[in-house]
Amino acid sequence: VYSRVKMSVNFAGCNSVLITGASRGLGLQMVKHLVGISERPKKIICTARNPASAQELQQVARSHPEVYVVPLDVVNDASIEAAVQQVSSIVGPSGVNCLINNAGILIHSDLNSETREGMMKTFETNTVSPLFVTKAFLPLLRAAAAGAVCDRGVMSVNRAAVINISSLLGSVELNQGQFAAMKVYAYRVSK
Numbered sequence: 001v002y003s004r005v006k007m008s009v010n011f012a013g014c015n016s017v018l019i020t021g022a023s024r025g026l027g028l029q030m031v032k033h034l035v036g037i038s039e040r041p042k043k044i045i046c047t048a049r050n051p052a053s054a055q056e057l058q059q060v061a062r063s064h065p066e067v068y069v070v071p072l073d074v075v076n077d078a079s080i081e082a083a084v085q086q087v088s089s090i091v092g093p094s095g096v097n098c099l100i101n102n103a104g105i106l107i108h109s110d111l112n113s114e115t116r117e118g119m120m121k122t123f124e125t126n127t128v129s130p131l132f133v134t135k136a137f138l139p140l141l142r143a144a145a146a147g148a149v150c151d152r153g154v155m156s157v158n159r160a161a162v163i164n165i166s167s168l169l170g171s172v173e174l175n176q177g178q179f180a181a182m183k184v185y186a187y188r189v190s191k
Helices: 025-036 055-063 077-094 116-147 185-190
Strands: 016-019 043-048 067-071 098-101 161-164
Touching: 016 025, 016 077, 025 043, 025 055, 043 055, 043 077, 055 067, 067 077, 077 116, 098 116, 116 161
Parallel strands: 016 043, 016 098, 043 067, 098 161
Antiparallel strands: none
16 A cells, blocks of 8 residues: 555655654655655655664665654654754754654554543544644744745745645545455544
């Protein structure tokens, strides 16, 4: 599924992109896509809860000097604030042009094994945290928008944008097809 990830956003003129949850899955595929395009952002900032264990992401970063890996646990306010400070030092006054809220969890369970704790953990990570991550990075997004050179009023990643990601498992429409047998209730209602 991940190999079919296509990004149709034009990143020409985009100074920086920040991708949460980039250690594997969709996030890692986005990073690989961005480093593979000719008009890529000048800075690709990737976050992971535990960057040391994100071996494939670290390998991409070693091969591409425009890729930065920053620790971020989206459910931990201190971690979010530390990430904002580190990202700010990377991008400087240019700010962040595009925040891609991709971090998420999927706890495998069926209706009989689903727990309140599992549901709440999934909601906190997949639904609540993107709002608070966006709120924390808002000053850097505003800085990018203020300094952008483009047509006034045009919405693009050249100014500032927030993109919230879900996988096919979060699709209401596609739950009727091949993914219908996967009973991941908490994930589906959180995305």
